[in-house]
Amino acid sequence: MDKLVSELPKVASSHDVSFGEAFSTFARIGVLSFGGPTAQIALMHKIIVEEKKWLDEQHYLNALSFCMLLPGPEAMQLATYVGWRFHGLKGGLAGGLLFVLPGAAVVLALSIIYAYFGNVPLVDALFLGIKAAVLVIVVEALLRISRRALKLPEHWLIAAASFVSIFFLAAPFPLIVFAAALLGYIRTHGQAQLHPIPVGASETAKTIAVWLVVWFAPLLAIVGIFGCDHVLSHLSAFFSKLAMVTFGGAYAVLAYMAQDVVTRYGWLDTGAMMDGLGLAETTPGPLILVTEFVGFLSAFRHGGEPVLLQGLLGAFVALWATFAPCFLWIFAGAPYIAWITHQPRLRGALTCITAAVVGVILNLAIWFALHVFFRDVALHHAGPLQLWTPSLSSVDWRVVGLSALSAYLLLGRQWSIAMTLALTSAGALALHAI
Structure with a gap:
């Protein structure tokens, strides 16, 4: 290094x-x-x-x-x-x-x-x-x-x-x-x-394995506690899938997310989806924080009692599934950036x-x-x-x-x-x- x-x-x-x-x-x-x-x-x-x-x-x-x-x-x-x-x-x-x-x-x-x-x-x-x-x-x-x-x-x-x-x-x-x-x-x-890579393949594989566990363990625990049919379990699967296709940020994925959240699952209406994007646009941090709003409101409205606790868990699920993979991509791939730049x-x-x-x-x-x-x-x-x-x-x-x-x-x-x-x-x- x-x-x-x-x-x-x-x-x-x-x-x-x-x-x-x-x-x-x-x-x-x-x-x-x-x-x-x-x-x-x-x-x-x-x-x-x-x-x-x-x-x-x-x-x-x-x-x-x-x-x-x-x-x-x-x-x-x-x-x-x-x-x-x-x-x-x-x-x-x-x-x-x-x-x-x-x-x-x-x-x-x-x-x-x-x-x-x-x-x-x-x-x-x-x-x-x-x-x-x-x-x-x-x-x-x-x-x-x-x-x-x-x-x-x-x-x-x-x-x-x-x-x-x-x-x-x-x-x-x-x-x-x-x-x-x-x-x-x-x-x-x-x-x-020729440019050295500061990590070996085995270390990269280990990093990937560790962060896959970090990513999925809490979400699987949510599924185990509340069951596969609970809204929190659906949110866990939905946002984990979303994390794999969010190229281009929140705007690029908004139509895809809105279609499922509004039409397929019925968690929110179109107006609430746009309000959530407005909240994310006017606060610090990445625009994809709109997922936190969606997670909170979906669980708040459809998770049962107590509604506030359900909403907080929904926000946690959305944040974890959205951002834990980001650390996986960077910690596994960052050591190769210098090597990439030496390949014309x-x-x-x-x-x-x-x-x-x-x-x-x-x-x-x-x-x-x-x-x-x-x-x-x-x-x-x-x-x-x-x-x-x-x-x-x-x-x-x-x-x-x-x-x-x-x-x-x-x-x-x-x-x-x-x-x-x-x-x-x-x-x-x-x-x-x-």
Whole structure:
């Protein structure tokens, strides 16, 4: 490990980054990680690469490209990798858990309020200000990532093709990743370099076995206690399956999840599903925390008495089944990232994946902007084509004004994300009071 660290120029070594410093930094990231993967990746880049200089630009992008290949929230997995990079298992756990737990605590509290009281106007007003600022954060992050990832004309073409494929053709995210990786692999030439892998195959197999037990043991215990027909058992199976296909984050998997949760199982209605996504969008942490809302509300409504305990168990099942696999992917695969980057064809594949992801992020940014600025947005189909179209009369001028204020503070005055969120939230509450 030390040899690998020494070969990375301008990168801090594990001896330079104390666990206390890493812990406090990941706690800061976890609290400020609003805005979904785009903003979160940009936030981590600003702190880890620009401020702390723990990783150089190329190493950060290599790790990000690797995480894009994995199912699950890539921003959380990137935080886990950075922690593992400097402090092994405990560092990876700190990075991943601190990225998830602040948002999970907020989503749980809001889920309880929602379950007992439904929508609360004051909370809706607070979310309005947060959404306005988050939209600007997403746009700023898109610009930053584009500048880093789109260095050649072919990268721009890949990003454009990726955007058209997902926005207008609804192409599956895994298919886009596979096509970009294949293109990069075929087009790249060069001699592979010998590079040591810091772990053996037996150690990797052991890591996989241990984390498979960690993943499934609590869920199997739930099934054993409540029986196979209980809603908690169904949630355990459902979210474990979901963890295997969540390429592209919460938006990419939302339609699949909503179809089963609403139509197949009848746990929630469509309105509650969208409310859950709104909660996840406006809290720190990965957007896939919407699964916690679904797990809590499903068990709260269908798990029996006591309803609060059932809801808490449902939230636990959703969180465990969603995030335990992420640690498996990173702890088993992270030691191979440096080796991958020394293989020209594999490095070319990762580079093209990163370019394709820019197009996917642009799709997410536009989708988010439409649903933030307009109250009514419809999806129209014409053969294989699809198009989101807003009702112009449904524009919310409050959000437009708050977003303009956020743009001025973040882009013009270079305010911090925390200060901007605080001011726009206060502004939204003032508008609500008026």
